[in-house]
Amino acid sequence: MSSNQQVLVDGFATALAIPAEQVTDTLAYNSIPQWDSIAHMTLVAELESRFDVMMDTDDIIDMSSVAKAREILGKYGVTFD
């Protein structure tokens, strides 16, 4: 796992208060009770802090899954190779 992938997983686990093993690409909002509209906000703040980026509102709204988060962060120069 790349270091940024680990940071991403840790960010999701911390923000949603779930085990890291639960953070898979298919994890999406509404798929677990912990990821609601409030946790969504916490998650964005957590990822912005860990990757030192500031996302547009459209990207915040579009960040609907772990895979989508990685895709969006890629637009801000974060690599996951």
Next chain:
Amino acid sequence: MTDREVKPPVTLSGYQVTLRDVARDDLEMIRNWRNDPETRQHMLSQETISPEQQSAWFDRLQSDPCQRQWLILYRDKPIGVASIKSVDEGVPLDAASRVEPGLYIADLAYRGNILAFAPTLLMNDYCFGQLGASELQATVKEDNEAALRYNRKLGYREVEHQSGLVRIALGPEDYEVSSAPIKAFLSRPVRR
């Protein structure tokens, strides 16, 4: 305004969404949303709505100065319904000190999303800023933890527990403080 006069429309835009008055063409879509068991389970009334009931409701709504119902649009697509009504019976919204907002997001793609706050921010800004309300109130089912968490985040305080329901209230000062971080997320630049 007399009972027969149709209210002038009020359109609110901001935080990435638009609220526009519900129109007759929206009724069947809204009725289907409202009757969906997933949405209905959180409503205080479990009754399903017939087309006739829906049409009669809309007819009353047109001239009712005590309530307003909006369709929520995101990227020009309807995603839910937002409403406000005067808490004190018969008091028009523009004279009401206590207003009860309502909301449901029908589009599952946005239910667990920060966007779910946007219509509420618009309504609350309108109630406190334009209508001059001094308090917003809501009644939530005691077991609807998601709605209680959502409203606490906006600054609501629990006022009373009774018969499985929780009455919650929000003043303008608490709202201003609590909503600031949410507004900051929803007021950033957009790509388009």
